[in-house]
Amino acid sequence: METTLVLLKPDSVQRRLIGAILQRFENKGLKIRGMKLMQISNELAAKHYAEHKERPFYQGLVDFMTSRPVVALAITGPKAVSVVRKLMGATFGFNAEPGTIRGDFGVSNQFNLVHGSDSPESAEREVALFFNSDELLTYPRPEVKTGGRFFLFDCIPAWLLTRCAPEDCRASLRSGLARQRLRPVGHSGHLRFASLRGHPELECLRQQRPRGSSVHRSRGQRK
Ligand code: RTP
Ligand code: MG
Numbered sequence: 001m002e003t004t005l006v007l008l009k010p011d012s013v014q015r016r017l018i019g020a021i022l023q024r025f026e027n028k029g030l031k032i033r034g035m036k037l038m039q040i041s042n043e044l045a046a047k048h049y050a051e052h053k054e055r056p057f058y059q060g061l062v063d064f065m066t067s068r069p070v071v072a073l074a075i076t077g078p079k080a081v082s083v084v085r086k087l088m089g090a091t092f093g094f095n096a097e098p099g100t101i102r103g104d105f106g107v108s109n110q111f112n113l114v115h116g117s118d119s120p121e122s123a124e125r126e127v128a129l130f131f132n133s134d135e136l137l138t139y140p141r142p143e144v145k146t147g148g149r150f151f152l153f154d155c156i157p158a159w160l161l162t163r164c165a166p167e168d169c170r171a172s173l174r175s176g177l178a179r180q181r182l183r184p185v186g187h188s189g190h191l192r193f194a195s196l197r198g199h200p201e202l203e204c205l206r207q208q209r210p211r212g213s214s215v216h217r218s219r220g221q222r223k
Helices: 010-014 018-028 042-048 058-064 079-087 099-104 120-130 156-164 166-176 202-206
Strands: 004-008 031-038 068-079 114-116 143-146 150-151 188-190 212-214
Touching: 004 018, 004 079, 004 120, 010 018, 010 068, 018 031, 018 068, 018 079, 018 099, 031 120, 042 120, 068 079, 068 120, 068 143, 079 099, 079 114, 079 120
Parallel strands: none
Antiparallel strands: 004 068, 004 114, 031 068, 143 150, 188 212
């Protein structure tokens, strides 16, 4: 499991894109360990971008990054460094593929919305630059690992999962439930399916979803 540094750059904050961009990391299943709105000092920017010190764009980059608040995030998950970089897309907005953050929200080279550490070594250095250890939280979230894949089950009723999940996942799901690592959700018979989004492995469950955003079941139907 890796933890990487993400910065929502000043243009993200100014353009009111914090929520839209955060949603992409959450949809992917990554977990937020640290998060803060902050104004980067010149000193911190210089440390963070030390590798670019001799580059012609360096001063402009530092000026931009210190001009307005940013949101700093420590984001964790399996291969989080490369997963985040893929979600971000190529450095310049005009080169970034549609579907990526930079590809969907901009065409600029400097105003490219997000920073993500470029290697596990950079991630370790950068997370430590922006976060004290007591600002990095470790907390449980309903999830299981099955066959090397991590799924999120926070909005999926457990009884439905164990019944409909792919055959090879069921044993792990049951043991997760038994150890209360998964908690059944849904109340008054209303079941929410929102978190299936972004989890193609659980397409079998999505197919069970009736029209509408929720399904009403009588008590007697629940197993
Ligand atoms: P970042 O560090 O911000 O996550 O971006 P990156 O790894 O994709 O790109 P990097 O090469 O580290 O460059 C850092 C930031 O400098 C700006 N830049 N401008 N030729 C240029 O004008 C130029 N090259 C880089 C970009 O804003 C880039 O995000
Ligand atoms: Mg970089």
